[in-house]
Amino acid sequence: AAQGWAKHEEYRQKCGLGDERIFICVGANCRVVRKVLLAKGWTENTSADSRHFDLKWTMKPSRVDGLIGLLPPGQIVNHFRGSGNLDSKTALGGHLGACPACSVEVFPRQYDLRSSSSLAMFIQDYALTVAEAILGSETGSSSGADLQVGAEVLQVARRILTRATAAAAEDAPWVQCRCEWEVLLDADLDSPCSEEARCQRQVAISRTRARVSRSCSHCRPDGGDFNTAAECETSSQACFGSSNSVPPAEPAVAPDGLHEQRCHLRQRTLNGQAHGRAWVLKSPYASCGRGISMTCDLRRLLNDASSQRAKGQQWNCAVQKYIERCLTLGPEGQKVDLRVWVLVLSWNPCVIFAHAGPYFRVASGAFVFKRGQNSRISHLTNRPQHEEENRIELEEFLERLEAEQPGGTELFWNKAWPGILDGVRLAVLSTQAAVVTDSEELRRKRKAPTLGPRCFELFGFDFALDRDLRPWLLEANVTPDMLPQSCLEEWAETATEGLLNIVIGVQSGEIKFPTTADLCAGDEQTESGPSVRPLADADSEEDHSSLCLRSRILDIPPALVRGFEVAGSHPWRLIFAER
DSSP states (O other), X not given: OHHHHHHHHHHHHHTTOSSOOEEEEESGGGHHHHHHHHHTTOEEOOOTTOOOOSEEEESOTHHHHTTTTTSOTTSEESOOTTTHHHHOHHHHHHHHTTSHHHHXXXXXXXXXXXXXXXXXXXXXXXXXXXXHHHTTGGGTOSSOGGGTOOHHHHHHHHHHHHHHHSTTGGGSOSOOOHHHHHHHHHOOOSSOXXXXXXXXXXXXXXXXXXXXXXXXXXXXXXXXXXXXXXXXXXXXXXXXOOTTOOOOSSOOOOTTOHHHHHHTTTTGGGXXXXXXXXXXXXXXXXXXXXXXXXXXXXXXXXXXXXXXXXXXXXXXOEEEEOXXXXXXXTTTTEEEEEEEEEEEEEETTEEEEEESSOEEEEEEEEOOOOTTOOOHHHHOOOGGGSSSOOEEOHHHHHHXXXXXXXXXXXXXXXXXXXXXXXXXXXXXHHHHHHHHHHHHHHXXXXXXXXXXOEEXXXXXXXXXXXXXXXXXXXXXXXXXXXXXXXXXXXHXXXXXXXXXXXXXXXXXXXXXXXXXXHHHHSOOXXXXXXXXXXXXXXXXXXXXXXXXXXXXXXXXXXXGSSOBOOTTOTTEEEEEEOO
16 A cells, blocks of 8 residues: 555656645546536546546446555545445345335335246236226225226136235236236226227127137137137136126135235335336336336336347346326426435445435426327436426425425425435445445455555435325436536536535545434434334334344434534535444
């Protein structure tokens, strides 16, 4: 380390530098960082691969991985080894899933389709969710009359729910017949229909039933085709019953209440006008809306997923439940979500800061679901997906929210904001062990002679808000958009300057963390009522796994619940400090 620092000082003298600090910026998205550092009087080293710097900021983690263990701690880089565990959509879902009882409170359920078992679980989930929607389970109605579906559709839905509630549901598929799949997927749940439309739909279902039954192994065990129309109709009635028959009023429910225990884990509150059929397909590492699509059609989703390939890996994607009751703004009802910047200053011990003013993204199109016509500008809020600027700051969001929902500002600070910060804490802590392990394994492999360089990392956490202003974590992005040449460039400059003040101040000792006693002695920083934290409402302790992190999050000092402003850290707030 002493030799490395001596070479650095030698380079400084060679360039005729006095007390000026040196930085390196690599990547087209570093304009804001470069502007802030130059304004602070730093000097730029334009050699991207040089080791002569006080701080190196690069948009790609691979640019600094090769420096770990080879530089003195006095030098700083903006990435940790192993941060991909938080950045990868599939990896994050896996880490959060270590304790499902906590995950369901902040993270829409997700399936990694690279795993055949996970794919099968997703298909079961989709079928059961649609069956519950048909039966009106979300509203407590079991008739399904509000959806005006035919008798066959109701009967298939009740069969699926009956199988799901059986004690042996884990060992048998909930949809056991091609006929059942055809009826379930072709059921029109989008809107109430006229009597004429219902008759037309009944005719279409009958034709589908007859066509599929000809080769359905469930209807015809020997696997052959039916020779006559009479045979087909007989088998079809055996599978579905008569077209005019009335299905039983209620499905059977297992004595052990297995289905009721799963209801909370399946997050029924996410279902809305798409009747639980809306899912999002995501590529693990894509950004800016690339590799993301939303659909209500299972056939289309599986077809798109099967075409996702990377490095020989098929089905290289994840599917996540879409929030069908999301918060909307404006007369047309446009979807809105948010991004909060998060600074991880250290993984071990874990120290996390969050920017106190997230920015929001508003979709261009009205938030509606139309069969086969789900527009990207209605459901994706990423800036590259829209022709015009769609990002707004916190103040404008709260103003619009208050105009449409009186009392919305107070609800945001009491419910949404504490929930957002808890979601950040849960995501970071769930990946902590993997990140630390990756870093230490690299150091051991290299037999690293030093403990440097010092690292920090900026993440962009994306959250959606439902109509009740409950936050849902969507994903975390390493090296988020630094917003150059945008309406938020000034916001980004202020945030970046505050971030660098923290990083440099902690290294120099100018910024001191409050002690645990100080934090415990302080009150929760709020001007309104008490905070509402989803993790506090999670199931009882016996429902949580041995890897549960809820206690570590809920037991933080009250002063950190909404964030604690450390002297010199404005506009950032300390939200977690592990001792």
